[in-house]
Amino acid sequence: MSIFRIEGAFIDNLPKIYALYTGGFFLFILAMAIGEKMGMSEDSIGIGFVAFTVVIYALIGWLSRTAQVDAYYVAGRQVPSVFNGMATAADWMSGASFVAMAGGIYMAGYPYLGFVVGWTGGYVLVSVLMAPYLRKFGCYTVPDFVGTRYGGNLARGVAVVVLIVASFTYVTAQINATGTIAAKVLQIPFGVGVWIALVAILLCAMLGGMRAVTWTQVAQYIVLIVAYLVPVFWMSAKQGFGYFPQFEYGAAVAKLADLEVLHQVGQLKPAQAVAGMSALVNSTAGAADDPIAKFRFVTLVACMMMGTASLPHILMRYFTTPSVKAARDSVAWSLLFIFLLYFTAPCLATLTKLQLLDPNLATSIIGKPISQVMALDWVQKWSNVHFLSVVDANKDGILQINEFFMRADIVVLATPEMAGLPAVISGLVAAGGLAAAMSTADGLLLAIANALSHDLYYKMIDPKADTKRRLIVARVLLLFIGAAGSAVASLRLTNILGGVAWAFDFAMSGLFFPLVLGVWWKRANRPGAIAGMVLGLGSGSWYLYMVKWGGMKPWYGLDDLRFGIVGAAVSLVAMVVVSLMTAPPDKETQDMIDEVRVPKGASVMSATH
Amino acid sequence: MSTEAEKRVGHWNKTRGLMIVHLVIWFVFAFGIHWFAPQLNKISFIGFPLGFYMAAQGSLVVFVVQLFVFAKQQHAIDREFGMAEEE
Structure with missing residues (x-):
């Protein structure tokens, strides 16, 4: 396996290596399918999938170990744009995209499509406004850019604080998702699951930093996209919507609209609330013609987009490309790879909902006798762990739409069972969800540890530290932050989608x-930037606190998922006003900005800073 | 033959122009079109209600195509003014 150590040869062989890997993965799926036919139990198939994929990621992490600063922080700046696109897609698509997003659409319908639009359109901002310029700058971390552009340790330090608040919020949600899957598959308590998840995550990042994370993320992307698409193609073929359901599920949406009338969606409301769960009482495609509903849609889109363009673990992926042009190409590839999952999510939500609502399908449950529904294997399994609940509110013995409750977070994981697909598909989906959550957690932990080791330790505390010392500090920090993340995740402060949305709002408020x-x-200038970061993050956090816990009525429907609108508006005003009231940046800084604006020439910061 | 300084100004003006064009397209498909979703839903597009389709797929396709086009256009601007990297 020496190919992994000879960088040149490895980079040239990437397509071959990952083609082999993908082929191997399909062979493994096939082996598991044969195993199932021969009587392998559902549990051991699940464990097989998780163990097989995690061992591969750990192996890649170990083979990519490095002792060089450039390789550790920016993967040696030689990741080709297509592969960086795949790595970014895995870095980007977290437990929230994979596990929770389709579930949100499934439950709440059209308003949740704001996540789909926001989490893709944000890349337009990344490419047009940010990534190529940051690549030209040649920094190792996002605070590195802030510290050098505006100058001074205070600006750098404040940027580190914003980065930590946003990324840490995000990473706890990811460790939560990883722990949930580990707990389900390995049948262990959630509290143990999060620590096992942490070990797996650290195996990928500890030794090789950004280089190891890059190559595991490419591997994780392949697993997660296969795992997301296969059940959708399968359901579509079974339900007769063709083999490219993403283009043809219009008929399914129409059918669902008819069934929603039949099942009285919109009229029946849950008689009682079940904590943490919701009923399928919202129309899938209907958009309310009401200014507040529309305003809530566009503000959600705006928060997710501006958050995308400010999240350091995403921006730093574009520091690894060989050139400015490659960074720009790479953003386009990233979005293409992300698009494959995102344009499938509403389709998955629609087809899964049909499985339960369409009386012509054997899997339907709405309108069936409750005793029959309760006898179903998956209903029992998920109700045992309190993720699902059936309440016969009107005591007629028949399951109505407002009597079936489930947690939005489990929809994707439970889809293969609801649709009556083989156990091998459930195992595949669990492996995919794990890949999505692990890859994002890796990127986030690395972003935090790098900001602390590079910006706080090396740039602010001990600028004379040698390479070896810097890398040891980086690794020790990774360990501590990971442990802190697991400890907080085991408290389960919020659900997955909520935690992730907050991270976006924090990032956009401050950065x-x-x-x-x-x-x-x-x-x-410097005072303007500091004012923008401090007041933006401060006002955003204040608004979140007041709306979520302080009992304040949200302004114009701006709830806790959208507090970034307040933070970013304050940040903009503060930054412009303070900048104009103080002296303009010096000549040297202005020349530096001119250099950042053109791709040619050496990067602004020297190569081995 | 213009000087280096003039080239840089020209390069930046064109870059800024391209930025504005792409942000306008982005704005329309990120926000503008979704504001009219209830009205668009009355129109059927390949079997979908159009308002739902734009949020579930249409805007996304626009963003993906837009980014590949943007990368190409910006590279052309960089080359036009001699500001591209050596390859």
């Missing part, structure tokens, strides 16, 4: 305008 204006507005 969006300081980053954008740092490139696009020469007049932006």
Whole structure:
């Protein structure tokens, strides 16, 4: 396996290596399918999938170990744009995208499509406003850019704080998702699951830093996209919507709309609330013609987009490309790979809902006698762990739409069982969800540890530290932050989608305008940037606290998922006003911005800073 | 033959123009079109209600195509003014 150590040869052989890997993965699925036919139990298939994939990631992590600063922080800046696109897609698509997003659409319908639009369109901002310029800058971390562009340890330090608040919120949600899957598959308590998950996550990142994370993320992307698409193709073929359901499920949406009328969706409301779960009482395609509903849709889109363009673990992926042009190409590839999952999510939500609602399908449960529904294997299994609940509110013995409750987070994981697909598909989906959550957790932990080791330790505390010492500090920090993340995740403070949305809002409140204006507005200066970060993050956090716990009525429907609108608006105003009230940046800084704006020439920061 | 400084100004003006064009397209498909979703839902597009389709798929396709086109256009601008990286 020496190919992994000779960088040149390895980079040239990437397509071959990953083609072999993908082929191997399909062979493994086939082996598991044969195993199932021969009587392998559902549990051992699940364990097989999780163990097989995690061992491969750990192996890649070990083979990519490095002692070089450039390889550790930015993968040696030689990741080709297509592969960086795949790695970014895995880095990006977290437990929230894989596990929770389709579930949200399934439960709440159209309003949740705001996540789909926001989490793709954000890449337009990344490419047009940010990534190529940050690549030209040649920094190792996002605070590195802030610290150098605006100058001074205070600006750098504040950027580190924003990064940690946003990324840490995000990473606990990911460890939560990883732990949930580990707990389900291995049948262990959730509290143990999060620690096992942490070990698996650290195996990928500890030794090789960004280089190891890059190559495991590519492997994880392949697993997660296969795991997401296969059940959808299968359900579609079974239900007769063709082999490319993404283009043809219009008929399914129409059918669902008819069935929703039949099952009185919109009229029946749950008689009582079940904590943490919801009933299928919302129309899938219907959009309310009401200004507040529309405003809530576009503000959710805006928060997710601006958050995308400010999240350091995403921006730093574009530091690894060989050139500015490659960074730009790579953003386009990233979005293409992300698109494959995102345009499938509403389709999955629609087809899964049909499985339960369409009386012509054997799997339907709505309108069936409750005793019959309760006898179903998957209903029992998920109700035992309190993820699902059936309440016969009107005591007629028949399951109505407002009497079936489930947690949105489990919809994707439970889909193969609801649709009556073989156990091998359940195992595959669990492996996919794990890949999605692990890859994002890896990227986030690395972003936090790198900001602390590079910006706080090396740039602010001990600038004379040698390479070996810096890398040891980076690894020790990774361990501690991971442990802290697991400890917080085991408390389960919020659900997966909520935690992730908060991370986006924190990031946009503190970092969006300081980053954008740092490139696009020469007049932006240090006091302005500091004011923008401090007041943006401060006001956003205040608003979140007041709306979520302080009992304040949200302004114009801006609830806790959308507090970034308040934070970013304050940040913009503060940054512009303070910048204009204080002296413009010096000549040296202005020249630096001119250099950042053109791709040619050496990067602004020296190669081995 | 213009000087290096003039080339840089020209390059940045064109870059900024391209940025504005792409952000306008982005704005329309990120926000504008979804504001009219209830009205668009009355129109059927390949079997979908159009408002739902745009949020579930249409806007996404626009973003993906837009980014590949943007990468190409920006590279052309960089080359036009001699600002591209050596390959």
